[in-house]
Amino acid sequence: MAGGQQGEGTAPGRAGRLGPWLVAAVAGALYAVLSCLRHERYLSGMDLAIFGQVARRVASGEAPYSEMKGADYLIFGDHLHPVVLLLGVPWRLWGDPRSLLVAQAVCVAIAVAIVGRLAVERLGTRLGLLLTVLLALSVGVQAAVVFDVHEVALGAPLVALAGADFVRRRWNRTAIWVALFPLVKEDMAVLVLGFALALLVAGRRRLAAALAVWAGVALVLALRVIIPALNPRGIYPYSGTTSVAPQHVWDSLVADGRGSITVLVLVASAGLLSLRSPLVLAAAAPLGLRMASSNDSYWGLDYHYSLLPAVVLACAAVDGLARTRSQALLRATVGLSVAVAVWAVWTGPLVDEVERQLTPCARCADARAALDQVPVGAEVAADDHLAPHLLADRTVLHVHPNYTDEETRRPEWMLLDRRTDTGRNAHGRAWSEELVEHSIEQDGYELVWERAGYVVLRR
Incomplete structure (x- = not known):
């Protein structure tokens, strides 16, 4: 040596x-x-x-x-x-x-x-x-x-x-x-x-x-x-x-x-x-x-x-x-x-x-399709894993478990993964389903697209 x-x-x-x-x-x-x-x-x-x-x-x-x-x-x-x-x-x-x-x-x-x-x-x-x-x-x-x-x-x-x-x-x-x-x-x-x-x-x-x-x-x-x-x-x-x-x-x-x-x-x-x-x-x-x-x-x-x-x-x-x-x-x-x-x-x-790269990505095509629903230049709220893919040509807000309590802004578009358990103070909790229901019932959003757990809402 x-x-x-x-x-x-x-x-x-x-x-x-x-x-x-x-x-x-x-x-x-x-x-x-x-x-x-x-x-x-x-x-x-x-x-x-x-x-x-x-x-x-x-x-x-x-x-x-x-x-x-x-x-x-x-x-x-x-x-x-x-x-x-x-x-x-x-x-x-x-x-x-x-x-x-x-x-x-x-x-x-x-x-x-x-x-x-x-x-x-x-x-x-x-x-x-x-x-x-x-x-x-x-x-x-x-x-x-x-x-x-x-x-x-x-x-x-x-x-x-x-x-x-x-x-x-x-x-x-x-x-x-x-x-x-x-x-x-x-x-x-x-x-x-x-x-x-x-x-x-x-x-x-x-x-x-x-x-x-x-x-x-x-x-x-x-x-x-x-x-x-x-x-x-x-x-x-x-x-x-x-x-x-x-x-x-x-x-x-x-x-x-x-x-x-x-x-x-x-x-x-x-x-x-x-x-x-x-x-x-x-x-x-x-x-x-x-x-x-x-x-x-x-x-x-x-x-x-x-x-x-x-x-x-x-x-x-x-x-x-x-x-x-x-x-x-x-x-x-x-x-x-x-x-x-x-x-x-x-x-x-x-x-x-x-x-992981050697394993086919079962939902990647569905995620890309969900992103395509949001027009370029739009303001959109998205969860942790979807937000980075939108920020190059859209204005992106962060959706998290306490979003409706802490954030007063309600953009025209919202993009969520029903299966996500990540986010600020999520602690592994499946929270997005509750937010989708709240956004539709109380914030005036309409479900306009859904596939494989990905949800696109428009206000």
């Missing part, structure tokens, strides 16, 4: 220079294709619809409003994530929600390539390329790229740059990258704090102190000033929806157990020698916040929440392996990482998505 190591300061050969980019390109292409195919099966949801509306407006030179969130809802009144303005670029190139899925896959691939170049530089071509593959197949990456579109994926290259420069001991450059994290999302201030702790352990006290202060300032500005000022109700909309308390740490790590599994899988994916690097502290900060949250969706490996910790831990793995001279330890930690990667691929969303 050590035979392929160049050692620090030795330039890698052509395979070492191009290999990480080739691995990243293949992984990115795979994830882009699977994400688009998943979208074609009506499995994408509300988040893609929200960001799609933002991208469409930004590409047209308009303010980033999202009707999915509400009337005149500026997206920065929900989260402070200026990075989403970049989504206007892929939309200009291809005015379709799938352009955002491709852009997300490209950003994740770039992050993989950045970490891969670091791994080759520090560990040699063979081991470096192996770690590049392991990151590309890690459960954190898999879960993120097959779940709609999220701003954290756009920030993945930035986090990779910060982690790579930390390992290279380019402290000032590390601090610059880290200082930009709050542009990705307001809660990235916690990751800034994590990097500050890592820099403190590395002996860079002034940089650590400066970043810690900036993390606090950025978080207060976002939660107390900027978001409430832009929110239609003048609040931070997630205050009170989740609480952070020590009791939740017990619940997530012990009583429920998903938190423990998440931490163990992420650390094992990177290899136990990643614990030798101060960068583990950077990853520990957002992970700790997740485990202390009352929102149990943060505890597990699903969704996009583990993407950035996986990128940071991959950099920590490179650092930890480079610090180790014992070949036995190197083989053991890399073997563990390979085993976890095999498990992640075999049991993770990647195989599930591939298997």
Whole structure:
């Protein structure tokens, strides 16, 4: 294993220079294709619809409003994530929600390539390329790229740059990258704090102190000033929806157990020698916040929440392996990482998505027929899985279980799947049948088309 190591300061050969980019390109292409195919099966949801509306407006030179969130809802009144303005670029190139899925896959691939170049530089071509593959197949990456579109994926290259420069001991450059994290999302201030702790352990006290202060300032500005000022109700909309308390740490790590599994899988994916690097502290900060949250969706490996910790831990793995001279330890930690990667691929969303594509879609043609009933340019309310397919050339509102209580707008068209159990506060409950009846009986809608459970109503 050590035979392929160049050692620090030795330039890698052509395979070492191009290999990480080739691995990243293949992984990115795979994830882009699977994400688009998943979208074609009506499995994408509300988040893609929200960001799609933002991208469409930004590409047209308009303010980033999202009707999915509400009337005149500026997206920065929900989260402070200026990075989403970049989504206007892929939309200009291809005015379709799938352009955002491709852009997300490209950003994740770039992050993989950045970490891969670091791994080759520090560990040699063979081991470096192996770690590049392991990151590309890690459960954190898999879960993120097959779940709609999220701003954290756009920030993945930035986090990779910060982690790579930390390992290279380019402290000032590390601090610059880290200082930009709050542009990705307001809660990235916690990751800034994590990097500050890592820099403190590395002996860079002034940089650590400066970043810690900036993390606090950025978080207060976002939660107390900027978001409430832009929110239609003048609040931070997630205050009170989740609480952070020590009791939740017990619940997530012990009583429920998903938190423990998440931490163990992420650390094992990177290899136990990643614990030798101060960068583990950077990853520990957002992970700790997740485990202390009352929102149990943060505890597990699903969704996009583990993407950035996986990128940071991959950099920590490179650092930890480079610090180790014992070949036995190197083989053991890399073997563990390979085993976890095999498990992640075999049991993770990647195989599930591939298997799903091999199965005929029984209702896709019916869903397309339902969409065709709504004229281009119309205003339509639609549920989670149908909304992303309408937003390119219609104005789309979000139908959810509490729609009639919380939303005063009644558009001309409504499009629903009677079988859906997703939606805001749905909790797996079949709610759409009740909404269809309510819309017909009390809101003046008429059933104008129905097939295979898809319903089109017109007012």
